[in-house]
Amino acid sequence: MARPLRIEFAGAWYHVMNRGAARRTVFKTDAHRHYFLSLLAETSNRFNAEWHAYCLMSNHYHLLLRTPEGNLQRIMRHINGLYTQYFNRTEGRDGPLFRGRYKAILVDEQAYWSQLSRYIHRNPLEAGLVKRLDQYHWSSYRSYIGKDKRPPWLQCDYILKAIAARNRRERYRAYVAEGTDPELVNFYAGKRQAPVLGGDAFREALALEQENIDLPELRQIRSKPDLDKLVEAVCHRLKVKPETVWRSTRGRGAGNPARGMVMYLCQQMSDMPLREIAGRFNLKSYASAGSGIRQFTKRLAMDKELQRTMNLIKLDLTP
Numbered sequence: 122m123a124r125p126l127r128i129e130f131a132g133a134w135y136h137v138m139n140r141g142a143a144r145r146t147v148f149k150t151d152a153h154r155h156y157f158l159s160l161l162a163e164t165s166n167r168f169n170a171e172w173h174a175y176c177l178m179s180n181h182y183h184l185l186l187r188t189p190e191g192n193l194q195r196i197m198r199h200i201n202g203l204y205t206q207y208f209n210r211t212e213g214r215d216g217p218l219f220r221g222r223y224k225a226i227l228v229d230e231q232a233y234w235s236q237l238s239r240y241i242h243r244n245p246l247e248a249g250l251v252k253r254l255d256q257y258h259w260s261s262y263r264s265y266i267g268k269d270k271r272p273p274w275l276q277c278d279y280i281l282k283a284i285a286a287r288n289r290r291e292r293y294r295a296y297v298a299e300g301t302d303p304e305l306v307n308f309y310a311g312k313r314q315a316p317v318l319g320g321d322a323f324r325e326a327l328a329l330e331q332e333n334i335d336l337p338e339l340r341q342i343r344s345k346p347d348l349d350k351l352v353e354a355v356c357h358r359l360k361v362k363p364e365t366v367w368r369s370t371r372g373r374g375a376g377n378p379a380r381g382m383v384m385y386l387c388q389q390m391s392d393m394p395l396r397e398i399a400g401r402f403n404l405k406s407y408a409s410a411g412s413g414i415r416q417f418t419k420r421l422a423m424d425k426e427l428q429r430t431m432n433l434i435k436l437d438l439t440p
Contacts, residue, residue, distance in 0.1 A: 128227050128316065128317070129188070129191045129194065130191045131189060131191040133193070134185070134186070134188075134229075135184075135186055135187075135225045135226060136228055136241070136318070137193075138181060138225075139201065139219045139220070139223040140181035140220050141180040141220065142221075143220070144180050147182075147219065148177050148182075148259075149212070152211070153207075153208060154177050154259050156204065156207050157177060158175075158177075160200045160203055160204060161200070162272065163199075164196050164199055164200060167199075168195060168196045170187075171186055171276055172184065172186050172274055173187065173234065174237070174260075174261045174265075174280070175241070175261050176241045176242060176245070176259070176260035177260065178244055178245070178248065183240075183244060184241075185237055197225070201223060205219070227317045227319075228318050228319065229317075229323035233319065234280055235280050235283050236302050236305055237318075239296060239299075239301060239302075240305050243297060243301055247301075255268050264277060265290065266291075267290045280293070281293055284296055324433060324436055345392060346391055348393075348401060351383050351438070352366050354438050355383050356379065358433055358434050359379050361379050365379045365380070366383050367403075368380065378417070378420070380402070381413060381417030382431070386434070395408075395414075398414075
């Protein structure tokens with residue numbers, strides 16, 4: 122199974138989801154649900170995880186969290202591993218419980234944390250499990266509106282303060298009742314979600330801060346971008362026309378960053394062999410293609426601005 126992109130840094134916000142293998146039920150009893158929530162409490166103390174919203178459905182879960190220490194993978198490995206052991210022990214079974222690694226969407230919190238909390242909390246209503254959201258006991262919604270006592274590990278104030286200065290709980294109830302934002306509906310309707318939920322400014326800041334967008338994991342994504350997508354992404358970020366990519370210059374790409382960048386990405390992201398790259402770029406031999414890619418790689422290692430642009434392109438190309 123393809124492994125999704127992971128971007129970790131201190132203070133990052135994530136929408137995390139996972140589903141039972143073959144859509145099997147993962148929460149059969151209240152004891153299962155209570156144990157899962159106890160793991161959220163444990164990671165809050167042990168790994169400094171900040172939990173801001175959750176919803177446990179029968180065959181999947183949604184979580185909204187912030188990681189002050191940039192340790193998402195450690196947190197989720199602890200939760201999924203211990204919960205799978207507990208579930209298997211109580212149900213007399215063995216083997217994997219979830220369909221694979223959890224899915225984590227990196228979130229631009231200032232623009233989307235309120236919207237995401239609403240999306241998460243509306244799940245039982247959208248699924249037809251209840252007629253009113255305050256009837257559902259296995260999400261953080263009742264804590265947000267004051268129906269349940271807030272557990273110490275759940276943080277509601279970030280989002281409530283963003284909703285209103287006064288009468289926050291009632292205003293939040295009205296906010297959730299308005300329905301899910303069309304932008305989020307479209308985002309999550311796709312078969313494969315992008316790993317980042319945020320605007321261009323957030324993505325550019327992210328690319329600037331991250332020295333290395335996780336290329337080895339990008340390579341393992343099942344759907345590899347074709348040459349047309351690579352050319353489109355490079356030309357968009359470099360603000361050049363596609364014909365620039367196909368124009369050969371002396372130095373085998375060194376003087377033409379768009380051409381060298383596409384050749385580099387053909388090998389790095391699309392696993393295209395040198396012989397094929399040479400054919401696509403009308404080069405004399407695979408050695409010429411290899412030389413052009415090496416020249417660009419050297420330039421990339423020395424040019425911080427080019428590294429930032431490359432990170433943005435990798436994010437653009439990640440399904």
